[in-house]
Amino acid sequence: MKVHPYLNFDGRAEEAFNFYKSVFGGEFLAYIKMSEVPEGDKLSKKEQNLTMHISLPIGKDTVLMASDLLPSAGQVLQPGSQTYLMLTTESRQEADSLFNGLSKGGSVEMAMDDMFWGDYFGSFIDKFGIRWMISFNEEQSV
Incomplete structure (x- = not known):
């Protein structure tokens, strides 16, 4: 990562x-x-x-x-x-795991989803007010 x-x-x-x-x-x-x-x-x-x-x-x-x-x-x-x-993660599974874990108790801005620019992406504010983006790109992880 x-x-x-x-x-x-x-x-x-x-x-x-x-x-x-x-x-x-x-x-x-x-x-x-x-x-x-x-x-x-x-x-x-x-x-x-x-x-x-x-x-x-x-x-x-x-x-x-x-x-x-x-x-x-x-x-x-x-x-x-x-x-x-x-x-930036090395797999979709890692992206989902980090997103689900870190966003627990926080506020999701964009749920993890495939985006038009090619990334699997999501964003949220954690329960402490820290803003996070999680991204995975199949082509860039190879």
């Missing part, structure tokens, strides 16, 4: 990651705008330009990841909501 920090921004993810790239170097592993997601064309022009996902390697085994929050979905940046711990 690998652990990666996942950050949320209020419309500044691209700006922040260009800055981080200038410090750490390297290239983005992924950069997806909200306009590129299913039904992204239904968002306002401003929201279509927001970052759905961006990732930058910052060390041998560490990838810094982020998204912009989506106001039309009711997402608001609050203290503590800008950071998640992202666990």
Whole structure:
């Protein structure tokens, strides 16, 4: 399993990651705008330009990841909501086990499910207020 920090921004993810790239170097592993997601064309022009996902390697085994929050979905940046711990697992079973164990007594944001970008993914806030994302990708685990 690998652990990666996942950050949320209020419309500044691209700006922040260009800055981080200038410090750490390297290239983005992924950069997806909200306009590129299913039904992204239904968002306002401003929201279509927001970052759905961006990732930058910052060390041998560490990838810094982020998204912009989506106001039309009711997402608001609050203290503590800008950071998640992202666990990348080696199997669906490990993903389910960690998700079910860590989310017990907490609040599920997205149940584990197959996502359009290819990952088996879920997110939640544990009973202590810590935000987690669990992800498994068959192709990347081989």
